Amino acid sequence: MAAARPGRGTPGRRPRAGPPPRPGPVRRRGGPHVVLPVAVAGRLPVPPRRGAGAGRRVEGVRGAGLTHWVPAPPDASHQVDRMLHVLERVGVPSAGAELRLDLPPPARVEAREALARRGIGAGEPYAVLLPGASCPARRYPPERFARVAADLSAAGLAVVVAGSAREAALVAQVTGAGRATTTGPVPPARHATTTAPTPRTRRATVTGETGLGVPGLAALIAGSAVVVSNNSGGAHLASASGRPVVVLFAGTEEPAQYAPRGTPAAVLTVPTSCAPCRQLRCPYGLECLDIPPPDVARHALRLAGGG
Template sequence: MEHPAALAGPPVPWRGLARVLVIRPDNLGDVVMAGPALRALRRAAPRARLDLLAAPAGAAAAALLPEVDGVLTASVSWQKTGGEEVPVTDDLDLVDRIGWGGYEAAVILTSFSQASWPAAYLCRLAGVPVRVGMSKEFGGAGLTHWVPSPPDETHQVDRALHLLERAGVPPVEGRLRVRVPAEAASAARRLLDGRPGGDGRADGRGRRPCALILPGASCSARRYPADRFARVAGLLTAAGLRVLVAGTAREAPLVEATGAGVPGAVLLPGRLDVPVLAALIDAVDVVVCNNSGGAHLASALGTPVVVLFAGTEQVEQYRPRFGPASILTVPTACSPCRQFACPFALDCLDIPPEQVAAEALRLADERGGPWWQTPAGTRDAR
């Protein structure tokens, strides 16, 4: 039996809507995983303008999602975690921005531990008449269409599609898809080929197989140690792969610690925007990363990925499901902990670099066959 307030509102006239706001103010990977939900909304409301309200970390992914028409970027108060004081004017300004959009409906996407009520009440104050969201608890009039949460272990993609289906949006298949802009693909090719703007290390005999290492993550509790990433990079280089290491400008120390001592490694701290990162992921033979946005971009692009999955989250909620993937983690009694900094010794990521490198080499081999048997510069079509 569900709460009597569940889905108490009238049917939503999706097909007749002209302006819809989708709210997902989280990280890059969360926005990428919202792609199937955006695709379902686009089909249900084919004439509507679909705007995305996203945090700065996730807003850049909108360029990869063809369903998104515009972006409202905001660091929303209900996602703050540091206990800092947030001016009330921030919320009031956001109410004004949403109000100026003239939205007829708002769809609020959340992970299992989040409530949609804060966003719903801001949309209510902004005059959005239809407000669809999901939460474990009842919260009154903030949502016009409240959907009780599915089981906690539900994958993030399925969770968003479940919300929409309960609100009358026909389901779509849940495969992740992103569109890499042509200019981003050209920039990635320059990085790999050593042409002007690249790294200058092409040898003229065709592209070597490449591994991309992404040592960053949104918090330290989710990061495989940099010295172990460095060992992985060295092992991959010794096996014949060309290694690239990338991260944001803030992650420059991690990038440097991972690749500085690896012969021939290409270090790209702060040099890639999200579209170029996606293009590079699309072009390499294997990605090695933490449970982060890079894993979901690789899943969307079909690029093999080795994910060092910390015990902060449940694997079932975030597992890459749409391409070759190896999930490496160590079960611990404290998982899932939801911590930003591990109070122990990061036992959930106590994974030997040799195992990580072996998995990366296996996935790279399976993708295109052993590269010593493959003509230089060729690869299997997707």
């Protein structure tokens, strides 16, 4: 590891050669001990401000405002392993590669109350659908999410389409179309070893939820039978909660770098010659997400049933 002097980590400046320095104690009055900028959706990370209060500002690429520069691990490494690699090089020990989510009790209460308001009783299995993502190139089309919601509802599984307040229009689009869509029975998934929730004589609830904060949304996910999500934060919350998840993975990134680990998962994508594109918008009609909704529903029902 090479260390750059504070304020001298500008692009193009070669770091000082030599053995990795021994990280010294971090003295601070407040703020984080370490800042680790992370790239999002193909964009380079924004360098932290020098006055951010952190004793160490670290990245795997050179940038202004950094105190340490760490050579990046192999491109094929999972993002969790990449972050741990960088942190370990500056003296932050690993506590393991498994994601873990500790929910505060008020968040669980908030999620239960939200479900009750929407007619989903305690102990009733439900699926969480998360149609949002940080950029359009990562979003499975809402009309297809609606068909998935309708198929799960027809199979007897209540559906909560969730998102942030800014995604209210998207959530309404999915829930409205999901309620209106009529579908036939969903055939069982191939190689399923257990059954999904028993179909009812009437369709189960399809409802929307955009009033929860991040802790409440995490609790909603943690109590679900299965999550269907784009490659976004919701998929990682499901993984950290140990919940089964279907990830609709766009070609913006390498699936091996972001796929859930340690929880039952189905990562669905269509290989394309342009992937990974690292683009915010797709000029090719999202060919990488041309996944039939019935296939998504079958995988979700298989995972909800423990398959």
